[in-house]
Amino acid sequence: MLAFILRRVLQSVVVVAAMVVIVFFGVNVVGDPVWLYVSPEMNQQQIEEVRRALGLDLPIWQQFAVFVANAFTGDLGTSFIHGQPAMRLILERMPATLELAFVAMLFSILLGLPLGLYAGLYPHRASSKAIMAGSILGFSLPTFWVGLLLIMIFAVMLGWLPSTGRGPTTTILGIETSLHTAQGWSHIFLPALNLALLKISLVIRLTRAGVREAIMQDYVKFARAKGLSEKRVIFVHVLRNILIPVVTVLGLEFGSLVAFSVVTETIFAWPGMGKLLLDSIIRVDRPVIVAYVIIVVVLFVVINLVVDILYSILDPRVRLQHKEA
Amino acid sequence: MTDTAAPPHDLVTAVQPTTAKDKAETPFRRFVSEFLEDRVAVGALILLLAIVTLAIIAPWITPQNPYDLAQVDIMDSRRPPGTTSMEGYTFILGSDGAGRDLYSAIIYGLRISLSVGVLSGLIALAIGASVGLIAAYVGGRTETIIMRIVDLQLSLPSILVALILVAMLGKGVDKIILALVIVQWAYYARTVRGSALVERRKEYVEAATCLGLSHSRIVFRHILPNCMAPLIVVGTVQTAHAIALEATLSFLGVGLPQTEPSLGVLISNGFQYMLSGRYWISFFPGVALLLTIVAINLVGDRLRDVLNPRLKR
Numbered sequence: 001m002l003a004f005i006l007r008r009v010l011q012s013v014v015v016v017a018a019m020v021v022i023v024f025f026g027v028n029v030v031g032d033p034v035w036l037y038v039s040p041e042m043n044q045q046q047i048e049e050v051r052r053a054l055g056l057d058l059p060i061w062q063q064f065a066v067f068v069a070n071a072f073t074g075d076l077g078t079s080f081i082h083g084q085p086a087m088r089l090i091l092e093r094m095p096a097t098l099e100l101a102f103v104a105m106l107f108s109i110l111l112g113l114p115l116g117l118y119a120g121l122y123p124h125r126a127s128s129k130a131i132m133a134g135s136i137l138g139f140s141l142p143t144f145w146v147g148l149l150l151i152m153i154f155a156v157m158l159g160w161l162p163s164t165g166r167g168p169t170t171t172i173l174g175i176e177t178s179l180h181t182a183q184g185w186s187h188i189f190l191p192a193l194n195l196a197l198l199k200i201s202l203v204i205r206l207t208r209a210g211v212r213e214a215i216m217q218d219y220v221k222f223a224r225a226k227g228l229s230e231k232r233v234i235f236v237h238v239l240r241n242i243l244i245p246v247v248t249v250l251g252l253e254f255g256s257l258v259a260f261s262v263v264t265e266t267i268f269a270w271p272g273m274g275k276l277l278l279d280s281i282i283r284v285d286r287p288v289i290v291a292y293v294i295i296v297v298v299l300f301v302v303i304n305l306v307v308d309i310l311y312s313i314l315d316p317r318v319r320l321q322h323k324e325a
Numbered sequence: 326m327t328d329t330a331a332p333p334h335d336l337v338t339a340v341q342p343t344t345a346k347d348k349a350e351t352p353f354r355r356f357v358s359e360f361l362e363d364r365v366a367v368g369a370l371i372l373l374l375a376i377v378t379l380a381i382i383a384p385w386i387t388p389q390n391p392y393d394l395a396q397v398d399i400m401d402s403r404r405p406p407g408t409t410s411m412e413g414y415t416f417i418l419g420s421d422g423a424g425r426d427l428y429s430a431i432i433y434g435l436r437i438s439l440s441v442g443v444l445s446g447l448i449a450l451a452i453g454a455s456v457g458l459i460a461a462y463v464g465g466r467t468e469t470i471i472m473r474i475v476d477l478q479l480s481l482p483s484i485l486v487a488l489i490l491v492a493m494l495g496k497g498v499d500k501i502i503l504a505l506v507i508v509q510w511a512y513y514a515r516t517v518r519g520s521a522l523v524e525r526r527k528e529y530v531e532a533a534t535c536l537g538l539s540h541s542r543i544v545f546r547h548i549l550p551n552c553m554a555p556l557i558v559v560g561t562v563q564t565a566h567a568i569a570l571e572a573t574l575s576f577l578g579v580g581l582p583q584t585e586p587s588l589g590v591l592i593s594n595g596f597q598y599m600l601s602g603r604y605w606i607s608f609f610p611g612v613a614l615l616l617t618i619v620a621i622n623l624v625g626d627r628l629r630d631v632l633n634p635r636l637k638r
Contacts, residue, residue, distance in 0.1 A: 136623075144577070163600070289489075
C-alpha cells in the first residue's frame with residue numbers, strides 16, 4: 001500500500017516537473033517581452049537596462065535555474081505588468097474562482113441528480129426524452145455563447161440579475177466569500193449556472209445510467225419484496241449506490257471547472273484567477289502565465305492523486321493492476 | 326472485442342463508398358440503411374450538408390461581400406433584423422457595428438470556422454494516427470513514452486492546453502491551427518493505438534509478416550485500414566470540438582485576428598452591443614455555430630452506433 005502511494009506521488013512530481021519545463025521554455029522562447037516595456041524614443045543602452053531589470057539578459061537556461069531556485073522558496077516570479085509577485089496575484093484571486101467552481105458543482109448536483117433520477121426511472125416518458133435531448137444540447141452548446149444568452153435573457157431583457165462582478169465579500173473562518181448576502185448570490189447565480197451547464201449534463205447521464213442499472217439488481221427487487229415504500233427503495237437503496245460514481249466523477253471534474261472558469265469569468269467579469277490568466281496572455285505577462293499553469297497543474301495532479309489513493313484503499317484490484325503493469 | 330474477425334473489414338469497405346460499390350455492394354448498403362434508420366441523424370446530416378454547401382457557395386448567395394469595404398456602408402451599422410440597407414437589400418439578420426450585413430458575415434464566417442476546424446482535424450488525425458500506430462506496432466519503451474505524453478495531455482482540459490499553447494505561440498491563423506492540432510492529436514493517437522493493438526495480433530498481420538512485407542507497408546496498408554472505423558467517429562466529434570474551441574479562443578480575444586472573422590470573432594464583436602439590447606449581432610452567429618456543432622455531433626453519434634459492433638443493441 002505504502003509503496004503504491006509512494007510510486008503515485010513520485011509520478012505526480014515528475015508530471016509537475018515536466019509541465020514546469022515545457023511551459024517555462026515554451027512561454028519564454030517565443031518573442032521578446034522587452035519591446036512591451038520600451039518606448040520608441042529609448043536608445044539601445046536604455047533598452048538593455050530594461051532588459052537587465054527584467055532579468056531577460058541572462059541565457060534562457062540561467063533564467064530557468066533562477067526560476068526553479070526561487071520556486072522552491074515559494075516565489076514564482078514577479079508580474080511584468082503589476083509589479084507584484086505572480087504567486088500573490090493568483091492566490092488573491094483564487095477564492096473567487098474556487099467559490100464559483102464550488103457553487104457550479106452544487107448546481108450540477110442539485111439539478112443533475114433529480115433530472116437524471118427522473119429520466120432513469122421513467123425512461124419512456126416524453127419528458128425523460130426531453131431531458132436527455134437537453135443533456136446532449138448541454139454537451140454541444142459552447143459555454144461562452146450560453147453565457148451571452150444568460151446575460152441577454154436574465155440581465156438585459158428581464159433585468160432580474162446583475163451580469164457582471166461579484167458581491168461584497170467578508171472573511172468567514174479564514175475563507176473569503178460573497179455567499180453570505182443575497183446580493184452575493186444574485187451575482188454568482190448566472191456565472192455559476194453557466195459554468196455548471198456541462199457538468200449538469202454529465203450528472204444527468206451518469207445518474208440515469210446508474211439508476212437504470214441499479215433497478216434491475218437483486219437488492220432492489222429484495223427491497224421491494226420486503227414491502228418497503230417505493231420512496232424508500234429509490235431514495236435510500238438506489239440513490240446511495242449511484243452516488244458513489246457520480247461523486248467520484250464530479251470530484252475529478254472539479255479541476256476542469258477551474259480551467260473552464262477562464263471563459264465564464266471573462267464573460268461575467270468575475271474577478272477570479274481565470275480572468276487574470278486571460279489578461280496576462282493578452283498582455284504577454286509571462287511570469288503570471290507560468291505561475292498560473294504551475295498552480296493549476298499542481299491542483300489537477302493533487303486531485304487525481306487523492307482520487308487514485310482513495311480508490312486503491314477502497315478497491316484492492318486497482319493496486320494489484322498497477323503492480324502488474 | 327469478441328467478434329472481431331469479420332466486422333472491421335466490412336466497416337472499412339463500408340466507409341469507402343467508391344471502392345465499396347464495385348467490390349462489395351452489401352456492406353455499404355447495410356451501413357447506409359442502418360444510418361438512415363435514425364430520423365434525427367438523417368436530419369442532422371441534411372443540415373450539415375446544407376451548412377457546408379452554404380459555406381462553399383457563399384459569394385453567390387450573399388447580398389454583399391462583408392469584407393469588401395466598397396460594399397459596406399458605415400451608415401448601415403447596428404440595424405435590427407429586417408431593415409432595408411442603403412443599397413436597397415434587406416438585412417435579414419440585421420447588421421453589425423461596422424455596417425456589415427450579418428447574414429453575409431455569418432456565411433463567410435462559417436467558411437473560416439469550418440476550414441480551420443476541418444484542416445486542424447485532418448492534420449491532427451494524420452499525426453495522431455501515425456504516432457498511435459507506431460506506438461502499437463513497435464511497443465516497448467517507445468510505446469510507454471508516447472502513451473505517457475498522451476495521458477499527460479489528456480488529463481488536462483483541452484481549453485487549458487489550448488490557452489497555454491496560444492500564450493506560447495501567439496496570434497494568427499497558422500498558430501491557432503497549430504494549437505488545435507496539438508490539442509487534438511492525443512485523442513487520435515489513443516484511439517488508433519487501442520484498435521491497432523487488437524489488430525496487430527490477428528492472423529492477417531502474421532500472414533503479411535510471413536510474406537516479408539516491409540514494416541511501413543504492414544502498418545499503413547494493412548493495420549491502418551482496419552482501424553478506420555473508430556478514427557472516423559473520433560474525427561467527427563473532434564472536428565466539432567475544434568470548431569467550438571476555436572470559437573471560444575476567438576471570443577476570448579486570443580484566437581483568430583479580426584482579419585479572419587470566424588463565427589467566434591463575430592460573436593466577440595457583438596458582445597459589446599449585447600448590454601444595450603442589440604442582441605442580434607452576437608445571437609445569430611451563435612445560432613449558426615450551435616447548429617454546426619450539434620449537427621456534426623449527432624452525425625458522429627449515429628456513426629458510432631452504426632460502425633461499432635459493440636454498441637449495437
